[in-house]
Amino acid sequence: MITATTPKGERRRQALVAAAAELLLEGGFDAVRHRSVATRADLPLASTTYYFQSLEDLIARAVEFSGNAELDAMRRRVGEVTHRRRGAEATADLILDLLVGTDGNDEFARGQLLARYERSVASARHPELRDVQLRLRTQLEDLLADVLRRSDRVVRGEQLRRLVAVVDGAVVAALTEPEPQPRRTARGALLELIDVIAPATPQQTILHPHTSGNRVGTEH
Known part of the structure; x- marks a missing residue:
């Protein structure tokens, strides 16, 4: 690759990276070819x-581009979350906002989810x-x-990975269902395990003054 100085x-x-990212979202890895990317970017085929060592290098940069865009949207959503104690349903909904989206049932949302999981599977084969x-x-x-802490919940690294899984x-x-409802399905599974x-x-508990030692109050 010749550095774009x-x-x-x-x-x-x-x-070119943005064009490849669009093609990934629309048609998966098979849609990303030198010619299709150059055409989408309105640039010469060469x-x-x-600018890239190989097609794999371009795809890796496109995956990073898409992933960073998703993370930026997630950060904005997390920034809106107030710190308060939340029950299982409210906590699960916040997690699903990040991992599935606010509406995982429309065509565009399904396309984004498919692209995300295609990237994950492909990464097992491609070191880039x-x-x-x-x-x-x-x-x-x-x-x-961060979301779990803002919901007043215990955070453990190994359990975070279990949650995502x-x-x-x-x-x-x-x-894979004829009428996929990924958010609803994921919500049911998550509610069974979130607690x-x-x-x-x-x-935290404190002893209130002027009470007997065996009476305990809860700090809110």
């Missing part, structure tokens, strides 16, 4: 090999994608941990 070169490189996926997954887990499994299963995976933090 000029502003024009960097703009072209980013245009530009893909000029593996490192990207690991970085994206780490940032996702950090956001989930529960939702991922339910969503993938739902996407085990991320239990509410123990409430």
Whole structure:
């Protein structure tokens, strides 16, 4: 790859990455080819090999581009979450807002979910994608941990991965149904386990003055 050291070169490189990301979302990995990316970016065919070492390199950058865009949207959503004690349903809904979306049942939302899981599966075969996926997954887990803390729930690293696995499994299963409802399916699975995976933090207790020593009040 020749480094895009000029502003024009960097703009072209980013245009190719964005074009590849769009094609990934629309048609999966089979849709990303040198010619299709160059055509979508309205650039010469040779530009893909000029700015990227290989098609795999371009795809990895496109996956990172898409993943970062999703994470940015998730961060905005997390920023709106107030810190208060939440029950199982409210906590599960916040988690699903991040992992599935506010409406996982329309065509566009399904396309985004399919693209996300295709990226995960592909990363098992392609070393270029593996490192990207690991970085994206780490940032996702950090956001989930933040949501759980804001919901006054215990955060444990190994349980975060279990939480993601529960939702991922339910969503993938739902996407194969004739009338997929990934959010509803994932919500049912998550509600069964949320209080085990991320239990509410123990409430602090204090002894109120002027009461007998065996009467305990709860601090809210």
